[in-house]
Amino acid sequence: MTHSTPTPTTATPAPIHALVTGAAGGIGRGICFALIAQARRDGAPIHISAAASAPSEKLDHLLAELRAAGATAQGITGDITDPAQCVDLVAQAHAGGGDLTALVCNAGASGPGRLVDLPVAQWDHTFHLNTRSVFVMAQAAYPQLVRTRGSITAVASMSGLTPHPGYGGYSAAKAALIMLCRQMAQEWGAEGIRVNAVCPGMTHTPLTAPVYTDPAVKTQRESLVPLGRIGQPEDIGRTVAFLAGPGAAYITGQSLVVDGGISDHMLTMIPGRPGRPPIGSAPK
Ligand SMILES: NC(=O)c1ccc[n+]([C@@H]2O[C@H](COP(=O)([O-])OP(=O)(O)OC[C@H]3O[C@@H](n4cnc5c(N)ncnc54)[C@H](OP(=O)(O)O)[C@@H]3O)[C@@H](O)[C@H]2O)c1
Secondary structure, eight states: OOOOOOOOOOOOOOOEEEEETTTTSHHHHHHHHHHHHHHHHHTOOEEEEEEESSOOHHHHHHHHHHHHTTOEEEEEEOOTTSHHHHHHHHHHHHHHHOSOSEEEEOOOOOOOBOGGGOOHHHHHHHHIIIIIHHHHHHHHHHHHHHHHTOEEEEEOOGGGTSOOTTBTTHHHHHHHHHHHHHHHHHHHGGGTOEEEEEEEOSBOSTTTHHHHTSHHHHHHHHHTSTTSSOBOHHHHHHHHHHHHSGGGTTOOSOEEEESTTGGGGGGGGSTTOTTOOOTTOOOO
């Protein structure tokens, strides 16, 4: 078998235009900076359309940081629980940066609630925010992504793979999101569009920060993670950047769990089983 020697090329890689929802939040920021770092490594110019629910100093500050890191960036705003505003966000991105090469649907939230008395309005809100928004934005971005043979990456959750009791419709909404990504991957693969999901585990962000102000809770949580620490936004960001970018050119319809191993830790917690690691022994 012979191997041909690749011809060296000096061509600049195609420009990247990524729309990131929830960009000014914890994981969103991690995603933006990871996308920039990856573009720099690849030698590709990058434009980020950083989406937030409304104008804010937080968003302005992020835009200044993204530009300082080497990207061009624009802020775009809209409430993604409203389908019309989802479509408008994609239009704002296109108006300022041309065709998208990557749609990153990261915005979302959980909230406490027991199914036995969960208000239907709360169920609907959870699905509109975490699931329907991704469908509507992906549909709106589809023509652009066909032209660029681009990617869609959604931030789901380990709660979309394992039931999360006491969190209302969150697990069901993220599970539906994972399946939506798999279905889009099947329907749009022929157009060259790849669609994947990332499932973070416990990640330290503004959403979860109140939990970690109690050192005892933080230590207890760390002790359940085989890798011995709580995830950081950059852990998720690097994974999203990989799946959104050229390194994942043959990956579609997948959900990648980024949780330090906690999801698979359950069976080690059954008392009396040989090989059960002592609780609280996770290395720092
Ligand atoms: N942190 C974790 O442990 C964890 C674990 C698993 C999955 N996740 C998922 O990771 C994603 C990011 O979460 P995070 O921890 O980074 O939380 P975060 O810091 O609160 O960020 C969430 C972002 O979502 C945006 N958002 C919320 N409601 C919106 C709306 N109606 N319209 C537009 N944008 C809206 C917010 O934008 P504004 O600030 O502009 O309002 C916020 O920046 C979520 O999908 C979450 O479900 C997080």
